[in-house]
Amino acid sequence: MKTARNHSESRRIDLYPQTKTCPQCDQPFSEKYHKQRWIVKLSGELKVVSHCLGCQNPECANSEAVYRPEEENLLALKGYTFGLDVIVYIGQLRYRDNKTIEAIYNQLTKKISISLKEVALLCEVFLAKRDHSSPRRREANG
Ligand SMILES: [Zn+2]
Structure with a gap:
């Protein structure tokens, strides 16, 4: 990317x-x-x-x-330009709402600059990561 x-x-x-x-x-x-x-x-x-x-x-x-x-x-996976919020957003549209890659792409390009290929890749990243990457928010103390 x-x-x-x-x-x-x-x-x-x-x-x-x-x-x-x-x-x-x-x-x-x-x-x-x-x-x-x-x-x-x-x-x-x-x-x-x-x-x-x-x-x-x-x-x-x-x-x-x-x-x-x-x-x-918590912001982004190592080596990825796109934040976790983008990956989760894509994953939800794809697997919860059953939208096509192209529909997600069309929706996302209104917000950020991303390619169709990157959307497809991030769908796979979402599937691979969702089981062990629920970010735990820690209390900021200091
Ligand atoms: Zn020391």
């Missing part, structure tokens, strides 16, 4: 892991690296910047560990 997209209208969100101090030595985490990706949601396109934190105390046994933002997995 390497379609050239116009990113000018996207919103940016920054994600951080919930753990912000080292469970081993109690030092506050600092950023090890960050990465960004584009996620197409029903509500529009998001520029998601994931900040990966870790312990920088060289004496700490935990200093190799990298803590990634948990929320990223």
